Amino acid sequence: MTDQHPALSLRGLAKRFDTKVAVAGVDLAVPTGSFYGLLGPNGAGKTTTLSMAVGLLRPDAGEARVLGYDVWADPVRAKSLLGVMPDGVRLFDRLSGAELLAYHGLLRGMDPAVVDQRAAELLDVLALADAGRTLVVDYSAGMKKKIGLACALLHGPRLLVLDEPFEAVDPVSAALIRDILHRYVGGGGTVIFSSHVMEVVERLCSHVAILAEGRIKRVGTLAEVRGDRSLEDVFVEVVGGRTATGEELSWLSR
Amino acid sequence: MAVPVTVPERPARRVSAWHFVRLKLRVLGNNFRGQTWRVALFVLGVLFGLWFAAVGFFLLAVPGLAGESRYALMIAAFGGGLLTLGWLLLPLVFFGVDETLDPARFALLPLSRRTLVTGLLAAALVSVPALATAITAAGLVVTAGVLGGWAAALVGALGVVLGLLVCLAGARALTSAFAAMLRSRRVRDLAAVLLAVLAALLGPLQLLVLAAVRQTDWDRLDGVARVVGWTPFGAPWTAGVDVAEGRAGAAVVKLLIAVATLGVLLFWWSRSLESAMVGTASSGPARTPRGVAGGAVAQLFPRAVGWARRDRFGALVARECRYWWRDARRRANLITVAVVGVFVPVMVNLGGFSFSTEGGAAFGGADSSPALVSLSMIFVGALAAVTLANQFGFDGSSYAANLIAGVPGRVELRARMAAFSIYVVPMLLVIAVALAVVLGRPEWLGVMGGALFAAYGCGLAINALVSVLGAYSLPESSNPFALNSGAGFTKGLLTLVSMVGSAVVAVPFVVGAALLGDVWLWLALPVGLAYGGGAALLGAYMAGDTLDHRQPELLADVTPRR
Numbered sequence: 103m104t105d106q107h108p109a110l111s112l113r114g115l116a117k118r119f120d121t122k123v124a125v126a127g128v129d130l131a132v133p134t135g136s137f138y139g140l141l142g143p144n145g146a147g148k149t150t151t152l153s154m155a156v157g158l159l160r161p162d163a164g165e166a167r168v169l170g171y172d173v174w175a176d177p178v179r180a181k182s183l184l185g186v187m188p189d190g191v192r193l194f195d196r197l198s199g200a201e202l203l204a205y206h207g208l209l210r211g212m213d214p215a216v217v218d219q220r221a222a223e224l225l226d227v228l229a230l231a232d233a234g235r236t237l238v239v240d241y242s243a244g245m246k247k248k249i250g251l252a253c254a255l256l257h258g259p260r261l262l263v264l265d266e267p268f269e270a271v272d273p274v275s276a277a278l279i280r281d282i283l284h285r286y287v288g289g290g291g292t293v294i295f296s297s298h299v300m301e302v303v304e305r306l307c308s309h310v311a312i313l314a315e316g317r318i319k320r321v322g323t324l325a326e327v328r329g330d331r332s333l334e335d336v337f338v339e340v341v342g343g344r345t346a347t348g349e350e351l352s353w354l355s356r
Numbered sequence: 357m358a359v360p361v362t363v364p365e366r367p368a369r370r371v372s373a374w375h376f377v378r379l380k381l382r383v384l385g386n387n388f389r390g391q392t393w394r395v396a397l398f399v400l401g402v403l404f405g406l407w408f409a410a411v412g413f414f415l416l417a418v419p420g421l422a423g424e425s426r427y428a429l430m431i432a433a434f435g436g437g438l439l440t441l442g443w444l445l446l447p448l449v450f451f452g453v454d455e456t457l458d459p460a461r462f463a464l465l466p467l468s469r470r471t472l473v474t475g476l477l478a479a480a481l482v483s484v485p486a487l488a489t490a491i492t493a494a495g496l497v498v499t500a501g502v503l504g505g506w507a508a509a510l511v512g513a514l515g516v517v518l519g520l521l522v523c524l525a526g527a528r529a530l531t532s533a534f535a536a537m538l539r540s541r542r543v544r545d546l547a548a549v550l551l552a553v554l555a556a557l558l559g560p561l562q563l564l565v566l567a568a569v570r571q572t573d574w575d576r577l578d579g580v581a582r583v584v585g586w587t588p589f590g591a592p593w594t595a596g597v598d599v600a601e602g603r604a605g606a607a608v609v610k611l612l613i614a615v616a617t618l619g620v621l622l623f624w625w626s627r628s629l630e631s632a633m634v635g636t637a638s639s640g641p642a643r644t645p646r647g648v649a650g651g652a653v654a655q656l657f658p659r660a661v662g663w664a665r666r667d668r669f670g671a672l673v674a675r676e677c678r679y680w681w682r683d684a685r686r687r688a689n690l691i692t693v694a695v696v697g698v699f700v701p702v703m704v705n706l707g708g709f710s711f712s713t714e715g716g717a718a719f720g721g722a723d724s725s726p727a728l729v730s731l732s733m734i735f736v737g738a739l740a741a742v743t744l745a746n747q748f749g750f751d752g753s754s755y756a757a758n759l760i761a762g763v764p765g766r767v768e769l770r771a772r773m774a775a776f777s778i779y780v781v782p783m784l785l786v787i788a789v790a791l792a793v794v795l796g797r798p799e800w801l802g803v804m805g806g807a808l809f810a811a812y813g814c815g816l817a818i819n820a821l822v823s824v825l826g827a828y829s830l831p832e833s834s835n836p837f838a839l840n841s842g843a844g845f846t847k848g849l850l851t852l853v854s855m856v857g858s859a860v861v862a863v864p865f866v867v868g869a870a871l872l873g874d875v876w877l878w879l880a881l882p883v884g885l886a887y888g889g890g891a892a893l894l895g896a897y898m899a900g901d902t903l904d905h906r907q908p909e910l911l912a913d914v915t916p917r918r
């Protein structure tokens with residue numbers, strides 16, 4: 103029955119912090135099997151939106167559904183279908199990579215034997231097996247992203263929600279992550295991720311939404327949003343911005 | 357291609373300590389913005405501070421106000437010495453240090469070590485405890501002034517200022533030195549032992565004070581006071597009294613001692629500051645033992661948790677177990693429980709014993725009684741459990757993982773209780789046995805164990821609720837003693853509430869010990885285990901329900917603002 107529903111549907115999600123409106127009513131339908139890019143400048147509300155969508159932050163208004171299950175009314179069903187990699191959130195980083203994976207797997211109610219097998223495979227594929235028993239807190243930024251992705255993938259979720267998966271990741275690791283995500287979508291999974299890097303989004307995504315000032319400004323398939331221009335032009339036009347005239351900051355050049 | 361880089365000869369304006377003070381005030385002010393409850397807690401903290409300061413002020417000013425010069429030196433030496441000792445030990449053992457201005461934040465600024473240290477010291481003056489200490493110590497100035505006129509008052513004031521600075525610098529130096537040691541993988545176990553020894557000083561100290569109070573021979577105490585007056589603990593505080601009693605030379609030497617102490621402490625602090633500043637960038641070379649044994653799941657479970665099923669509950673217990681040892685902040689808490697847990701009951705029961713033989717006893721009987729032992733055990737049990745009062749604060753934002761996985765609140769809390777108990781229950785048993793041996797009353801073991809586990813179980817229950825409702829974030833600092841500004845009072849208040857709560861719920865065990873007589877010796881242990889276990893389960897059940905309803909809010913509470 104879940105297949106008739108979009109993988110993720112957000113309706114009227116809104117959040118206000120004190121006096122600042124972070125997200126002002128976001129509607130989004132992420133079709134099953136799509137590779138969805140959520141674009142936006144810093145402070146646009148990407149993290150806030152995704153946090154509300156996965157149950158980390160209680161919205162002031164609106165609802166979020168994962169394959170038809172309400173994240174806030176039926177969290178157990180919704181969360182079992184979800185794999186999440188939040189940004190700006192620490193992992194339980196005083197565990198080693200393998201320990202962390204085992205923890206996540208058992209927390210999801212998986213069979214220990216399956217956890218062992220998948221953890222070994224993931225560590226191997228993500229080139230983290232060499233780290234041995236190094237604690238995650240001592241990992242490099244790129245390795246932390248990779249182990250975070252592994253934790254999100256371990257239980258074989260139907261929908262992956264990734265916040266800034268390519269931030270602070272070197273090109274080799276980024277290529278690896280792209281490959282894995284491609285295979286995941288090819289196998290019937292759905293991915294939504296946030297980013298402000300146009301190249302990555304243009305290369306990966308089938309669908310794009312541009313978020314600015316807490317609202318969706320453009321949404322559709324990549325071709326629809328981009329038209330015959332480059333995505334970057336559209337983005338800058340939508341978001342608005344200023345360009346330096348060259349008069350200011352003259353003290354920078356000597 | 358050489359780019360000409362001009363180095364400015366000197367910054368346009370010197371950075372002075374005043375800048376740090378203003379920065380601290382600004383940060384404090386911004387913390388209060390839009391947070392009414394924080395303001396309320398702060399005001400409450402200030403009121404408490406003023407109350408203690410007023411009491412201390414009058415105690416220290418008594419010799420002056422009464423015109424009684426006989427006890428002036430004694431009160432100055434002991435009062436001042438206790439203040440200093442309190443400043444050195446209490447941050448380590450109970451309160452932590454206010455790290456509103458985290459030294460690591462200044463790592464990239466072109467500040468000399470001297471500027472940084474004096475600035476941070478000046479900023480440290482702007483805190484409720486420092487102001488309360490200043491007010492208290494002003495009592496000494498009054499004493500010196502009344503007994504010896506203006507000159508004595510002036511020297512006394514100078515001494516008090518120096519004394520306060522020694523207190524602040526000592527507290528900072530000691531905590532950052534321990535922080536550095538606890539961070540380092542090589543010497544952290546040594547640091548744990550040292551910390552234990554330091555905290556253990558509290559025990560003999562109280563015995564000493566008790567013995568001293570019983571001493572009616574004031575002249576011998578006077579001799580001790582004179583000696584203390586020449587140590588760094590007493591020197592700055594007694595200088596004013598010395599002038600008043602006509603020993604100007606001694607006063608000058610004492611001020612010099614204080615200055616030298618301050619210098620040494622500041623030097624020591626600046627050394628460990630540097631290691632702390634580097635420490636945030638890299639926590640040193642990682643230990644990477646090779647030869648991974650077994651699969652991922654086998655690695656997660658420590659041997660002590662080998663009994664647990666490989667499921668959600670087991671994983672939570674295993675992870676918590678690993679964290680109690682690997683997280684410096686948690687480990688410091690465990691050590692505190694162990695040390696205080698041993699010494700407080702020994703003190704109370706032996707102290708009570710010596711009191712009562714003198715005939716002036718307030719504690720019943722000619723010996724420590726089952727009721728008194730139960731009472732001290734209840735304190736230990738409640739103290740052990742209070743470590744969990746901010747258990748989610750230890751996790752910080754990593755708690756998000758449990759939220760994403762949708763861990764039910766009851767499972768979460770039960771697992772946390774179980775993991776903590778793996779460390780604490782053996783510890784409590786050792787304490788009970790040790791105390792029974794020290795007192796020479798092995799037949800009381802049952803009573804002790806009963807009270808201990810009843811209080812511990814009740815404490816677990818109450819702290820489960822406190823930790824869900826009253827969680828606050830801890831700074832992501834490498835210093836396990838660091839607290840956010842204003843969190844010190846929150847911590848104290850929550851600790852008090854949950855300890856009193858746990859004790860009240862466990863009171864039937866004191867009553868039982870007092871009234872039931874010998875039957876209780878046999879009944880206490882099974883009843884206590886059932887009572888404590890039941891309370892803990894009930895607590896997890898009720899608090900778990902609350903947790904289910906406010907998981908996202910809890911996550912927001914414990915996520916450090918940056």
